Amino acid sequence: MEIIVFEKQAYYKMVEEMKKAVKDAAKNGKEVKEWLSTSEAKELLGFKSKSKMQQLRDSGDILFSQHGRTIKYSQKSIVEFLERNII
Numbered sequence: 024m025e026i027i028v029f030e031k032q033a034y035y036k037m038v039e040e041m042k043k044a045v046k047d048a049a050k051n052g053k054e055v056k057e058w059l060s061t062s063e064a065k066e067l068l069g070f071k072s073k074s075k076m077q078q079l080r081d082s083g084d085i086l087f088s089q090h091g092r093t094i095k096y097s098q099k100s101i102v103e104f105l106e107r108n109i110i
Contacts, residue, residue: 027071037069038105045102056098058088064096068105079104 029037045067059067061076064085070076076096079085085104086097 025071035110038109041067041069042102042105045098058095059098059101061094061096064098064101067098067101 056063061073065071065073065076068075068079080087080094084100086100088095088097
């Protein structure tokens with residue numbers, strides 16, 4: 024297991040940059056998917072661990088859909104999660 028530690032300020036700066044990238048993509052007419060794969064969701068959130076994604080699903084912090092072993096995450100709920108956790 025690999026542990027990555029962020030300073031609080033660096034984490035929130037990263038979150039802001041990701042939010043800006045999502046908004047810029049929408050403004051520039053790039054396709055913004057409604058549902059993301061696990062790897063896309065982890066990239067958007069800046070996570071490397073599947074267990075963190077599991078925690079967010081279990082806590083209800085982000086919306087997801089599961090069919091068999093395939094899990095898709097709502098991009099809108101991920102962006103809302105990031106916005107709710109801005110300090």
